Amino acid sequence: MKKKLLLIVIFLSSMSVLKAQKLDLIPRPVKVEQTSGAFVIPSLVHISIDKKAQKSAGYIADSFFKNTGINPKISIGKRNQKNTIRLVVDQKMNVPNDGYTLSVAKTGVVVKGKSHNGVLNGFQTLLQMSSAKDVKKGTIPFVKIEDYPRFEWRGMMLDVSRQFFDKETVKNYISWLAAHKMNIFHWHLTDDNGWRIEIKSMPDLTSKGAWRGPGEVLLPSYGSGDKRYGGFYTQEDIKEVVAFAAERGVSIMPEIEIPGHSRAVTASYPEIGCVTTQETKSVQGEVKNVWCVGREENFEILDGIIKEYSELFPFDYIHIAGDEVNRANWEHCPKCKAVMAKEGYTDTFQLQNYFFRRIEKIVEKYDKKSAGWNEILKGGELSPKTEIFAWQGVSYGIESVKKGHPTIMIPGQYTYFDMAQSEEERGHRWAAITDTKRVYSFEPVPENDLSVEEQKLIKGVQGALWSEYLDVPTRFMEYQSYPRIAALSEIAWSKKEHKNWDDFYGRLTNSHLQRLADLGIAFRDFPPTAIYKNGKITVRLPYEGAVVRYDTEGNEPTRQSPLYTNSIETKEYEKYRFRTYFNENAASPAVKVEKLPVANWNTSKVETIKISEDITDHIDKKAIWYLSFNPVTDEATSGVIKEISLFENDKLIKTYLPERTLKSKPSLRFVIENYNDNNKYRLDFTVENKEVKESAAKVDFIASPYQEPEVKVTSSMAENPKFPFTRLEDYNLETYLRTDVPCENGDWILYTFTTPVISSKIEVLTGIPHHPRFIVSDGHVEYSYNGVDFIKGDPFDYGNAFIYPKQAVKAVKIVITGTNNEPIMAGQDLRINP
Secondary structure, rough: HHHHHHHHHHHHHHHHHHOOOOOOOOOOOOOEEEEEEEEEOOOOEEEOOOOHHHHHHHHHHHHHHHHOOOOOOEOOOOOOOOOOOEEEEEEOOEEEEEOEEEOOOOOEEEEEEHHHHHHHHEEEEEEHHHOOOOOOOOEEEEEEEOOOOOOOOEEEEEOOOOOOHHHHHHHHHHHHHHOOOEEEEEEEEEEEEEEEOOOOOOHHHHOOEEEEEOOOEEEOOOOOOOOOOOOOOOOOHHHHHHHHHHOOOOOEEEEEEOOOOHHHHHOOOOHOOOEEEEEEEEEOOOOOOOOOEEEEEEEEHHHHHHHHHHHHHHEEEEEEEEEOOHHHHHOOOOOHHHHHHHHHHOHHHHHHHHHHHHHHHHHHOOOOEEEHHHHOOOOOOOOOOEEEOOOOHHHHHHHHHHHHEEEEEEHHHHEEEEEEEOOOOOOOOOOOOOOOHHHHHOOOOOOOOHHHHHHOOOEEEEEOOOOOOOOOOOOOOHHHHHOOHHHHHHHHOOOOOOOOOOHHHHHHHHHHHHHHHHOOOOOOOOOOEEEOOEEEEOOOOOOOEEEEEOOOOOOOOOOOEEOOOOOOOOHHHHEEEEEEEEEOOEOOOOOOOOOOOEEEEEEEEOEEEEEEEHHHHHHOEEEEEEEEEEEOOOOEOOOEEEEEEEOOOOEEEEEEEEEHHHHHOOEEEEEEEEOOOOOOEEEEEEEEEEOOOOEEEEEEEEOOOOOOOOOOEEEOOOOOOOOOOOOOOOOOOOEEEEEEOOOOOEEEEEEEEEEEEOOOOOOOOOOOOOOOOOOOOOEEEEOOOOOEEEEEEEOOOEEEEEOOOOOOOOEEEEEEOOOOOOOOOOEEEOOOOO
């Protein structure tokens, strides 16, 4: 009996050791066998590096010291020493090129890779093991790991044109990618708003095209303001960064954005563009930003540029772009029309194909292969070697594969990290609201649409960070990148069948967020959830041990704000904001207090559901309320909602009869004017699911924080019929005014209320909602109590101004005192606080 008890104690003890040594590896390896015990790293540890990996010796030594605090002795090629860490290249290993094995035993550590990069991937795993939360500092748990990537291409793109990031920042970014076993850095070096690479045959590309601001060839944009802004990388800088990346197992694919997105080129060398009397605009509102296809000299110029690219970057591919080309320029250009006539083309997509086929030949001339965005598939066939980047959606990746091209999946709906991570955060929204969980949900291989052989043409997956809105706040580039890139790395590396969000999230929050902090990344932490019910705010922490602070006045919490510890009793829940703080650099967005949904449903069959809910406990004030129907997932959007009615004491307040699809995420406005504590409220609506598809949603009913008084908007500027002044009268915060031209000194916009409005604060915002584009940069706000006499208020700061009136306001005026130096100007609805 005693022997049995002893065995049980030993077994439980070994189990606790295993449990205590969670490795929390990201990306998740293919196979891990862990046993009890750990290798204790000697204070004079020796790392032996295979000669085939010796170019990374400095990086290995430095990284080991940063992660363990132990300064290793490095030797090249030595073997058979005890208590050492051996990094070995074995080209005969039966694993893919980037694969490795890792063995940790009492006598030492062996990392064996099929290639130099395989060794580095194993070394990254070793570093992660030594830094796991549950692993004792200075030790490495006993394990045997066999690991290799799912995809050969594991990439990330950084746009350095719209915002310029200096050489050291780019090198840091590459190091962070390497730490996640990402092997491709896609360097977006040129675009409309700045040319960032020195080309010796065309010096004006950087002496002129790398700068924007007053007196420059490029206008201010994307927050650069009324100062000279920009920069570029010399060829020596490029060589340094390429070598730096290679030491870390990362290849750099450079991009030259042609034939569109080329305003920096045509502003520096105007003759490169088309000569037309028609001034057409690109999707981004840029003019004269396209290379002239009919100008034969342009192909000689591009030959010279591509030659210099090929000499600077050893990687196989050069990305020649091809997205969002303003082909209307070609339609009005005599030279381009002449080429079309000569070749017998009937549309400009064929002309675009002509351009890219010629570029392919130039690229191949310098022993490189072409890559491009999925639009280059239009207009005709391309070389089967050309790699396609499917950014507009998975269906474009399928099209590319069906045409026989190697394909990289980079759909904006999942892997564009310029997308906002929540409704309240800064960032684009055109593709999706893309948080870390949504990134992790992406599956790059549409197995139902491709044969097994066709699936092999999907070479990998990539993310992209476009930099339009990375100018503020400080280090926002890092916030937008991580931990979303950590999720992307697991999509790219780990087996599909091993993907599990809860498991990933546990590894991420238990150890990996601290690793990101140790790397010096100002990442986005996960926000808490604050729920108001029965007079109390209760906060759910995003993970165990998270530090959450709060503010009681509607402001963003700071690191000095009170620490949340217990439920908070209050009737003013709307004023509270909560935020997770990880360290001095990393935090979550601030979040408002939520109320629980007033209704929900979940069905996957054809049926009609009539829902009637008593929502009396949910309504607590006289206000404008918005009812929103929010699908629980992207796939659960089947069905329509109709006959939506709100009752007060069984008396109808308002009804909406027309059908609204769940996919459109309808939001409906109700005004509750006669609220009192004794009123009873009921919500009725009908859901009709017409197909055998999933329909599931939560229904939220939220009081607007703003007033919506009747207002009339007029302006000195000509009205754009597509974005009329009435958009500033509807109090829809997602719609906006958009002019056809820049604003000028003397322009104005006037908001006149039918009845004077009492308000503690009026927010006057310009630019596109959520984005600092097309803002008023020179001007101020004025306000009037009688509609005749105006008081000068604050100047616009980054497109925004605020009014704190002392009595009822009859009118608000935007007064513009200078051009905004952008193609157009945009304005938004007033936000009128009670």
